[in-house]
Amino acid sequence: MDDVLKLLKQNARMSFGEMAVLLGKEESEVAKTVEKLEKDGVIKGYQAIVNYEKLPHIPVFALIECKVMPKAEYGFQEIADRVMALDEVESVYLMAGNYDLAVFVKGNTMQEVANFVAKRLSTLDSILSTSTRFVLQRYKQDGVIIDEKEVRDPRNMVL
């Protein structure tokens, strides 16, 4: 199962047949493993890793660090539910450290993100404060180096 997951993490478009060859398994066995991973919710989906720099219009990404007042009984879950329901929000994590929620946001312009923070995020009851950090450059994303340079094989032919 780990083998299959590892291959899919490297290339989600790899066919069952190809995985079967690499792992020395039957194609049907690989198919069954993937099905189980999907059914059990281990695999939540398959997405393209996009290099936004190559798009005609480059979107703006920001990390918003939020300090939150947890609610009795619900803790952070209630505010997390509300934040993650917002379309602009790409990811939400509860953090250990100086702030509580890390909210990753995508917008068309800086102004759009600023408006989102001012009008939608910071106005939520339990949000005590926000601190917005704009992404300047993405070097590596989801384990993939965005602008990978061809590295010459350093090995010499000896014998």
Next chain:
Amino acid sequence: MEPKVIFNHHLKNVKPSVVGKFLEIANEYKEIISLSVGEPDFQTPWHIRQAGIEALEQGKTFYSPVRGLLALRQEISDYMHKRFDVLYQPKTEILVTVGSSEAIEMAYRTLLNPGDEVLIVQPSYLVYEPMVYMAGAVPIIIETFEKDGFRLKPEQLREKITSKTRLLILPYPCNPTGAIMEKEDLEAIAEVIRETDMLVLSDEIYAELNYSDISHVSIASIEGMRQRTIVTSGFSKAFAMTGWRIGYACAPEEIILAMTKYHQYAIMCAPTVSQFAAIEALKNGAGDILAMRNEYNMRRRYIVDRLLKMGLSCYEPKGAFYVFPNISSTGLSSEDFCERLLKQKQVAVIPGNAFGQCGEGFIRISYSFSLKHIIEATNRMEEFIQELSQG
């Protein structure tokens, strides 16, 4: 008076390597995809490099004892015992060398006299034969075949033994064929060897790269063989440490003593910093071996699958990181095949005859390259084979 350069007369028996000639052609092309290299594509695992860095920081830059650091010999002893069930005394039965190449050379230099015969199993690493000439001895080739899985058969061995036979070079897991010898195979040849007074040099440098269900068996662990076997190995292949130049020989005390004598005068000692890194490799590197082996194994399966789909006959390799497909169905010689593949598709593989005459009709493909690289190279090979069959 003009100086006169007279070369060692043994050198004239040494033919230039087919690989050298081939490399000259390869160098003419810029965008080559190579599947020809014989060393791991992985960098040395970080914790091992760190041990080397620490040794440098602490100024451990002096000669080591001639035989190698005792702590390293102790680790090698433990490793050989645990992994291959054969016990060598760290103080007297292990010599740390500059790569396993030096261990092989030291064995030749100390065990061979002019006229002695050395049995060499081929196809095999192309260093064994010329170095026998250099030692003034006579190489006697034993050819192994695809139909036998490139294993050495006892009757083949018996046929070649004469009163002059001193040494058998046993190269398993084998570069270039990827063949291994399982316990029964080794027992069968050990039976022949025990009837003679000859010795065995078992080159076990690829011992950790074995993809069969059972792990590598050293011939030294077979009954009655330890006393007549020199095991040579090293860190290059298992731990991706080629550039560190660190290997070793394990053998009975009197042989190690003689090899040490030669080593002391010729080499002094193996690089000290590398020895500290090697200690770390043996102490904490088992997981690295496993991870690298898994990766090689995937590539091995992929490449064999592709070759079979191209219609080539291909023995399924069980060890090392090479595939040795039979290309005789194309009607080309090994060298023609490689040269045309290089010129037409810019893919470099090594002609099988580089590893002995019986390697004619085969090519060696190395899979110590990323899967992405292997996919591209095999795609081009497939096109090449298709174009060949279309004339």
